[in-house]
């Protein structure tokens with residue numbers, strides 16, 4: 001994992017904290033909600049990712065001596081800096097489990113801590129969760145169209161700088177099988193694999209010699225890139241020749257890779273050529289600016305591709321540069337808090353809350369999550385947060401509480417899971433969501449509602465501030 005210090009924050013968090021400290025408010029308890037307002041990719045759902053890293057980083061978050069020296073130069077007060085020397089997050093975090101399917105407006109995670117600790121971790125929390133959730137969602141969409149074909153992340157070289165490190169992690173949560181990213185493989189125990197670059201073939205005077213040397217040097221995981229000169233006239237015949245030579249030595253060519261041209265046509269022709277030579281075990285990999293729409297189209301065209309290598313569009317989350325996740329104060333110093341806005345969707349929900357997934361009597365997800373006050377038990381109806389005439393009766397529905405204590409007193413309370421376990425959980429949770437919310441074009445809108453008591457609390461606060 002990368003090294004983080006408590007200075008991985010925005011200056012205003014420290015400026016506000018200094019004032020809380022000076023004004024004797026440092027022990028006031030605050031509750032902040034993490035949620036986003038708009039689903040990425042115009043899709044119907046998002047996959048929550050980044051939690052396990054976040055908790056691990058928060059547990060060890062401190063200001064080093066070097067940090068304190070630097071902040072002294074930035075004109076922070078000596079007493080406040082003395083306080084920061086002992087900084088450590090001692091609060092509680094309640095969250096949806098990593099990999100779960102999440103929707104706009106409803107809290108995904110809630111921080112309950114003294115106001116300074118809660119404020120200082122905000123930037124780190126948003127930075128980690130927004131990015132990984134964006135990329136896990138993109139990966140999940142690619143997985144949805146790819147079925148059981150293998151998906152490899154090839155994106156590190158085109159990622160937004162070191163963001164590629166966490167993009168790979170998120171890609172696995174969303175359903176990718178492996179990566180070319182060696183450091184992410186090392187740190188997150190992800191299967192690492194790769195093929196070969198055009199440069200390897202170009203560096204030889206002829207393609208066949210390049211293939212032969214590679215097959216001899218890497219006989220167990222040999223994938224030959226066949227498009228450097230002419231895919232069907234040169235790359236394939238040479239790959240077939242080398243595959244047969246490998247057989248004579250007791251090895252098997254693992255795959256060929258197509259990286260340009262019409263991938264549907266070329267994969268079908270390649271499959272025919274390989275099969276005709278008894279090489280039906282040789283898989284076909286493809287890459288070149290792939291993403292969910294292109295993969296969907298390729299498969300509709302009958303492409304015979306077994307492995308998709310996806311880089312740029314995955315790790316930069318194209319076409320969305322960011323998830324708009326926010327961190328909003330809901331309660332502090334024993335009082336519910338609200339942010340009012342002309343734009344109704346930007347009015348925040350006060351109080352500590354719980355979120356419930358609604359299920360019918362057979363346990364089937366009905367396509368809605370309810371936000372209620374954390375102390376509430378009797379929720380018989382839910383009301384659209386911004387269009388109150390839209391209401392739904394809840395009496396026959398089961399309610400699954402989604403926000404679980406994942407950090408108490410600054411200590412992580414979750415069982416450390418492997419990325420494969422998180423990915424499996426994510427796939428199971430996504431499978432429970434009805435298909436209409438997962439289609440790419442005009443997906444059904446998942447219902448998010450608030451309880452009557454929460455609405456009452458919010459409306460009272462709005463009235464009080466409007467007066």
Ligand SMILES: Nc1ncnc2c1ncn2[C@@H]1O[C@H](COP(=O)(O)OP(=O)(O)OP(=O)(O)O)[C@@H](O)[C@H]1O
Nearest residue numbers: 260261262263264265287288289290294297298301
């Ligand atoms: N049969 C197909 N249907 C839909 N999209 C395809 C098909 N084959 C390839 N593509 C996609 O079309 C785009 C082709 O990109 P481009 O026009 O740059 O061609 P290219 O093959 O990369 O050319 P170059 O030889 O310059 O590398 C890529 O995103 C690729 O994944």
Ligand SMILES: O=P(O)(O)OC[C@H]1O[C@H](OP(=O)(O)OP(=O)(O)O)[C@H](O)[C@@H]1O
Nearest residue numbers: 154197198199287288289290310311312
């Ligand atoms: O298209 P992406 O989804 O981003 O997938 C990664 C791309 O990166 C490599 O090309 P690059 O030109 O960087 O190197 P190479 O062709 O020399 O291997 C690879 O061949 C893919 O085309």
Ligand SMILES: O=C(O)c1cccnc1
Nearest residue numbers: 154180193194195196309
């Ligand atoms: O292994 C590969 O084929 C690979 C790795 C990174 C980027 N493009 C391709």
